[in-house]
Amino acid sequence: MRAQILKFTLLALLFPAMVANAQNQNESAQAEQAQPAVQIHSDQQDFFRDGRVIYKGNVELIYGINTLKADEINIRTEKGQEWFVATGNPTTFTSVTPENEEKSLYAQAQTIEFSVQSDTVVLTQAVLTQGRHKIEGQSIEYNLNTGQFSASNAKTTRYAAEPNTDK
Numbered sequence: 140m141r142a143q144i145l146k147f148t149l150l151a152l153l154f155p156a157m158v159a160n161a162q163n164q165n166e167s168a169q170a171e172q173a174q175p176a177v178q179i180h181s182d183q184q185d186f187f188r189d190g191r192v193i194y195k196g197n198v199e200l201i202y203g204i205n206t207l208k209a210d211e212i213n214i215r216t217e218k219g220q221e222w223f224v225a226t227g228n229p230t231t232f233t234s235v236t237p238e239n240e241e242k243s244l245y246a247q248a249q250t251i252e253f254s255v256q257s258d259t260v261v262l263t264q265a266v267l268t269q270g271r272h273k274i275e276g277q278s279i280e281y282n283l284n285t286g287q288f289s290a291s292n293a294k295t296t297r298y299a300a301e302p303n304t305d306k
Contacts, residue, residue, distance in 0.1 A: 175203040177223075177255060179212065191215070198225070200253070205234045205260075205283065207253060225251040232260060234283065241270040242286065246279070258283040272297055 182196030192214045200207040200223060209225035216222070229247040236242040248265035262279045267288065276293030 174255070177202050181212070198227075200225070202253075202255065204236065205232070207232050207251060209251070220254050220256045223253045223255075225253070232262065244269045244281070246281075248279075 178201040179194055179198065180201075181194035181198040183194070185193045185195070187193075194212045196210070198209045198212045200209075200212060207223070207225055207230070208227070209230040210227035211225070213224045214221060215224060226249070228249075230249065230251045232244070232246040232248070232251050232253075234244040244267065246260075246262055246265055246267040248262035250263040251265075252261040252263075253259070260281045260283065262281070263277070265274075265276055265279045267274045267276075267279050267281070267290075273296040274288070274290050274293055275296075276290035279288055279290045279293070281288040
């Protein structure tokens with residue numbers, strides 16, 4: 140009888156810790172699932188002993204709703220962040236939001252750098268179009284999470300709304 144009481148007491152003490160541990164594992168798994176995997180397709184892939192990887196020829200990087208196309212993508216690590224550095228003539232980046240075309244983003248640039256950890260895209264010598272806005276700049280930085288971008292040495296054009304012809 141005493142052994143059963145001891146088992147129930149021990150179980151009662153450990154149960155909240157077991158539930159908390161299961162919840163933490165579930166939250167960690169959900170966080171991993173929330174961030175999509177990076178997929179890269181190319182004609183050629185070169186892997187080096189120092190950890191560098193270079194993708195060449197018809198390179199396409201897919202990350203959720205984002206697609207980066209380039210002639211070449213180099214992967215570099217800087218301060219714990221992995222950067223995908225794309226070059227091409229031109230290099231293109233699209234972030235298509237099917238439910239709201241006005242939020243979709245289309246860009247061409249000489250160089251595009253992308254970090255998964257910070258969800259940041261940096262475009263050099265770029266033209267970026269989103270909805271009725273067009274930005275041309277020396278450098279444009281775009282945050283995939285917030286949708287904010289900042290440009291240096293830039294020219295912005297805002298196109299007028301389409302006239303309403305339903306009268």
